Amino acid sequence: MSSSAAAVARAFAPARLTMARELAGLRKRELASLIERTAAAVSQYELGQSRPSAATLARCAVALDMPVGFFGVGRPQLRLDTTQAHFRSLRATTAVQRQQALAHVELLWEITDALDQVIELPPVDLGLPLGIPHGSVARTAQTVRKAWDLGPGPVAHLVRNLEARGIVVARLPSVDATTIDAFSSALHGRPMIALSDKGNPMRRRFSVAHELGHLLLHPDPSPGSPTHERQANAFAAEFLMPAAEVRPLLPAPVSVPALKELADGYGVSVAALVYRGKDLGVYAESTVRRTMATLTALGWRTEEPVTSDYPGEQPALLRRAVDLAAEHGLPLPRLAASLHIGLPRLRELVGLSDQRPRLRLVH
Numbered sequence: 543m544s545s546s547a548a549a550v551a552r553a554f555a556p557a558r559l560t561m562a563r564e565l566a567g568l569r570k571r572e573l574a575s576l577i578e579r580t581a582a583a584v585s586q587y588e589l590g591q592s593r594p595s596a597a598t599l600a601r602c603a604v605a606l607d608m609p610v611g612f613f614g615v616g617r618p619q620l621r622l623d624t625t626q627a628h629f630r631s632l633r634a635t636t637a638v639q640r641q642q643a644l645a646h647v648e649l650l651w652e653i654t655d656a657l658d659q660v661i662e663l664p665p666v667d668l669g670l671p672l673g674i675p676h677g678s679v680a681r682t683a684q685t686v687r688k689a690w691d692l693g694p695g696p697v698a699h700l701v702r703n704l705e706a707r708g709i710v711v712a713r714l715p716s717v718d719a720t721t722i723d724a725f726s727s728a729l730h731g732r733p734m735i736a737l738s739d740k741g742n743p744m745r746r747r748f749s750v751a752h753e754l755g756h757l758l759l760h761p762d763p764s765p766g767s768p769t770h771e772r773q774a775n776a777f778a779a780e781f782l783m784p785a786a787e788v789r790p791l792l793p794a795p796v797s798v799p800a801l802k803e804l805a806d807g808y809g810v811s812v813a814a815l816v817y818r819g820k821d822l823g824v825y826a827e828s829t830v831r832r833t834m835a836t837l838t839a840l841g842w843r844t845e846e847p848v849t850s851d852y853p854g855e856q857p858a859l860l861r862r863a864v865d866l867a868a869e870h871g872l873p874l875p876r877l878a879a880s881l882h883i884g885l886p887r888l889r890e891l892v893g894l895s896d897q898r899p900r901l902r903l904v905h
Contacts, residue, residue: 547596550614556590558613562606564645567638576605611882620651620730627727628756629765635722643722646714647736650891652881654710657863660872666708666732672757679773682758683780694787696808700750705859710734712857715890726753733757742846743854744811751778783808783818792819796833811846813837860892
């Protein structure tokens with residue numbers, strides 16, 4: 543048993559155990575089984591009613607793939623719950639899945655906060671104050687486009703535009719992409735948009751615009767609210783496909799190849815463009831149903847083709863921030879050590895692929 547485990551056990555932070563368990567996507571009884579304790583004992587640890595021994599804490603570290611130092615006090619910690627984030631649907635996700643996603647954002651906040659102590663991240667400035675009414679949803683989207691000086695035409699690299707305006711966008715590892723598209727939270731001043739790998743790059747781009755809509759329109763999250771979801775979709779549609787521009791370009795009668803060409807130009811899916819045509823009164827409901835049936839037959843509802851050389855919009859702010867921090871005395875290993883998280887996990891969270899070669903012994 544290491545002396546560090548004994549020291550951390552004396553300065554144990556209950557919330558850190560909860561966070562590590564949620565990051566791993568485990569229920570209390572599942573962690574209890576791994577560390578050979580009861581679920582009641584794990585609950586007592588997390589509530590601060592008792593402290594794990596050094597040996598138990600060492601087993602927690604192994605089970606949760608965290609350095610034992612992670613469980614100690616002394617570092618700022620953000621705690622989020624479901625009511626503080628914009629989730630699409632509560633029915634489509636389990637509590638464990640939502641907690642795991644939120645725990646990743648909590649850890650990302652710690653990373654961002656640590657980087658902000660060394661370098662100056664872009665200030666949050668979306669051109670409009672967050673969460674203050676700015677007229678209709680469509681008018682808000684138009685105002686943001688004007689504030690960003692986008693001009694007519696497609697929005698070039700939405701993610702980079704957001705990052706330049708102080709929003710942290712991150713792809714979350716280990717999050718179930720079958721149930722979570724994206725979600726966002728604006729707690730503690732710097733909004734974050736978290737993305738899974740669900741859908742193709744065009745769908746993920748719409749998801750980013752959808753979350754931007756939530757951040758601007760809905761200061762008080764209401765997860766799963768049909769009204770909020772409709773408004774966020776309407777914002778994303780107007781922001782990415784302005785009515786005044788797109789309406790005269792929509793092919794009538796419907797032609798899937800023509801729709802695909804227009805959709806690619808605006809960086810949206812064909813399905814999103816068809817629904818936009820319906821909302822603008824260009825396509826009747828029957829036309830939409832027939833077109834969707836065609837897209838389903840083509841397999842485009844789930845796997846619409848994109849050009850092979852287009853990887854989608856990849857977040858870059860945190861990657862650039864860690865590079866700059868390294869140049870100013872905070873290299874990645876030291877940052878990982880200060881946060882008490884493993885270097886591989888830190889690299890994964892900031893979007894750095896681990897390109898080290900895999901080696902094996904040859905007998």
